[in-house]
Each structure stands twice: as C-alpha cells, then as structure tokens.
Amino acid sequence: MAExxxxPRRPPGELEASVLGALWAAEGPLSAAxxxxxxxxxxxxxxxxxxxTRLHDKGAVSRSRAGRGFAYSPIQDSAGLTARxxxxxxxxxxxxxxxxxxxxSQLTSEDEQLLRVLLAGxxxxAPEGPQPGPGDAL
Structure with a gap:
C-alpha cells in the first residue's frame, strides 16, 4: 500500500498574513466565522x-464584543505593521x-535614496531627489 x-507545512507567519489580509480587505470588523x-x-x-487571539496578544488587531464572541479589526495597515x-x-x-x-548596507540604491529623502523630511x-509617492514603501 502506497503511503x-x-x-507540506506552511511558512511561518503565512496564516497570520492571510488573516490580516482578510481584515484589511474588510470594510469593518469581522468575526472569526x-x-x-x-x-x-x-x-x-x-x-x-x-x-x-495571537494577533490580538501581539497588538496587531483590536477586538470588541460581538454577541458571544468578538469582532476583530486591524490596528495598522500593512506598512504600519511592517514598521512596527x-x-x-x-x-x-x-x-x-x-x-x-x-x-x-543591505538596501538597494533606490531604497537607500528613499530613506535619505524620508530622513531629511x-x-x-529640504529633501533631495524625488518625493516618495503614496504607493512607495521602504
């Protein structure tokens, strides 16, 4: 009989990232269901x-009573969570x-320049070079 x-195990943090993605995409707090x-x-x-519950314990989401359970909301957007x-x-x-x-030392030259602009600001x-746009990230 063939086994x-x-x-395969998921990479660490993948489930948390998926759950946060669902919360970020929602227009309001969500229950576990x-x-x-x-x-x-x-x-x-x-x-x-x-x-x-783990995300709440880490301070990544807030929760409020909703019936017998809780409704969860992200505390920060993706960029804010990364910065934290x-x-x-x-x-x-x-x-x-x-x-x-x-x-x-591990930044790309583009990221290094962006960091310089952000630090100057x-x-x-007066920041040198182009200003970061709303879609730009570190």
Whole structure:
C-alpha cells in the first residue's frame, strides 16, 4: 500500500498574513466565522480564532464584543505593521548601531535614496531627489 505524501507545512507567519489580509480587505470588523469565510472556508474556525487571539496578544488587531464572541479589526495597515515589526526587532538589539548599519548596507540604491529623502523630511530639511509617492514603501 502506497503511503500518502506528507502535506507540506506552511511558512511561518503565512496564516497570520492571510488573516490580516482578510481584515484589511474588510470594510469593518469581522468575526472569526467571517474571516473563515473570507479565506474560502478551508481552515477550521478554531484555527482562525487561535490566529486572531495571537494577533490580538501581539497588538496587531483590536477586538470588541460581538454577541458571544468578538469582532476583530486591524490596528495598522500593512506598512504600519511592517514598521512596527522592524522597530520591535531593533529594540531587541543590544548593539543598535551595528544592526542599523547592517540593515542600511543591505538596501538597494533606490531604497537607500528613499530613506535619505524620508530622513531629511523628518528632520525638517529640504529633501533631495524625488518625493516618495503614496504607493512607495521602504
């Protein structure tokens, strides 16, 4: 009898990203059942509830009472969440200078220029080069 090949594990964070994507796409707070439906109904509701609880514990979503359960909303958009994660990782470092230097050394020249523009704007200076548009990101 042939063995069934094992189902490959999802990459870390994939389910959280999917759940957040469903919340970002929604026009208002969603229950676990609504998130489950938005994701195609393939995942168990308990799995969705666990992910939503973990996201709440991490401060990525807020929740409010909705009947016997909760309705969830994202606290930040995708860019805001990425920025928060980057800051969280930096806060874990004893040697912030080295961590920042290594981060900057790995940027593309376009991202480095964008970072310079953003830093100049944050300092109140006249930014050099093109201004980032609404769709641009670090």
């Amino acid at each position: 069934t090949p094992p189902v 609504e998130v489950q439906s938005a994701l195609g109904g393939q995942l168990a509701r308990t799995t969705i509830t666990t992910i939503l 994660r980057m800051r969280s990782e930096l806060d874990k470092q004893d040697d912030r200078s080295t961590a920042l230097a290594r981060f900057v 944050a300092e109140g200076g």
